[in-house]
Amino acid sequence: MSNFSTSISVLIGNLPPLVRAELVRLLGSEPAWQVVPVQPARGTVAAIARQYRVDLVIADESGMMELAELAQIHPVPVVLYSSFSLGGARLRQATRWNVHDYFGPWVPQDSPAYVRWRLRLLQQLRAVVLQAGPAPQVLPIARQPTSLPTGIVVLGGSTGGSAAVEKVVSQLLPSNCAILVAVHLPALFTQTLVDRLHRVTSLPVVSGETGTSLTAGKIIVVPGGGNTSIRRGTGSPWISWQTNFVAESNPNSTMPSIDLLMQSVVQTTGRPTLGVILSGLGNDGTEGARAIRQHGGRVVVQRDAAVTAMPQAALHAGCADKELLLRDIADYINQFALQARPGRRLVSSFSHAEQL
Known part of the structure; x- marks a missing residue:
C-alpha cells in the first residue's frame, strides 16, 4: 500500500453519475488523496485496483458482485455508498468482501450541513484505510454472486x-x-x-x-x-x-x-x-x-x-x-x-x- 503520510490512493467505482462526479471533485481537492483517473467499466474494478495498487475502493451496492473478485486478486478495504441504511446483518455479510463501512445519502454542496458532513466523510474514509486489518478469507468461487440484469x-x-x-x-x-x-x-x-x-x-x-x-x-x-x-x-x-x-x-x-x-x-x-x-x-x-x-x-x-x-x-x-x-x-x-x-x-x- 501507499505511504499514508503522503497520500491515499482511491478507486471510485460506478456510483450514480452525480455522486461520482462530486466525490471525484471532493477527494481530488484534498492533498492527502490521490484519485485513480479511470472510471472502471462493469467487471473491471478488480483489475484496475490491482493495476494502480490502490489503498481503497469506493463502490455502491449494485457493484457488490464484483467485490468477491476484488478480495481475491487485490484485497483492499472497501467503503460502500448507499442511499439506504446498510446496518445490521446485511453489512456484516458484506464484510466478507472487505467492506468496512458505508456512507450516504449524498449531502448537496449548498446544504448547511455540507461542511460538517464533508469533514466527517474524509475522516471516515481515512480511518477505514488506516484501521483495515488482514483481508478475510475469500469464499469459494462457486459462491460468488453473478451480475444480475436490471x-x-x-x-x-x-x-x-x-x-x-x-x-x-x-x-x-x-x-x-x-x-x-x-x-x-x-x-x-x-x-x-x-x-x-x-x-x-x-x-x-x-x-x-x-x-x-x-x-x-x-x-x-x-x-x-x-x-x-x-x-x-x-x-x-x-x-x-x-x-x-x-x-x-x-x-x-x-x-x-x-x-x-x-x-x-x-x-x-x-x-x-x-x-x-x-x-x-x-x-x-x-x-x-x-x-x-x-x-x-x-x-x-x-x-x-x-x-x-x-x-x-x-x-x-x-x-x-x-x-x-x-x-x-x-x-x-x-x-x-x-x-x-x-x-x-x-x-x-x-x-x-x-x-x-
Missing part, C-alpha cells in the same frame, strides 16, 4: 424470425439487460443461430443449456428440440436466475415455446421485461405477451414481418403496446434498457434480498 428482453419468432433476430441484435448497444432469444428451430440449428449472432455483435452470445445464468449484457439463445424456462439458481446463497432446458418428445409442438419462456421470466425474476414478437407462423407468444403486460412489462411486435401471423395474433389479442418496423425495434430495446432500473438490492438470499 431488465430482461425476450425476442421470439418462427418462420423468418432468425433473420429478424439477426437484424435486431446487430443494432443492440451494451446494457445491463439480459437478452433471451427463442426461435422455432430444430435443435441442430441452434448453434448456427448462435454463430450468426456472433458475427453481427460484440455482445456475448451463448446457447442456453440447463444452468446458464442470466447476466447483464449477455444474449442467450434457447435451444431447439425442447422448451426452456427460467428458474431460480441453486447451489449458491446468492440470488441468480438460470435457464432450464427440457427436451420433449412431441415433434409437432412449436419448440422452444415462446409463451412458456416469457411467462417464466416474469413469474421468476420480477425484473422489468420487454417482449418482442417477430416474424412467424401461428400464435406462440401471445399468452407470453399477455403475462408480460400483466406484470407491468412492455410488448412490441414487428409490423413488416415476412410472416405476419405471430405478431398479428398478439396485436389483435390486445397484448402489444406498439407495432414497429424491424429497423426501429433495436432502438426501442436500447431505450428500454436505459430505463430498466429496479430497486437496488443486496442480493444475498440469506436476507431474502430485502429492499434496502
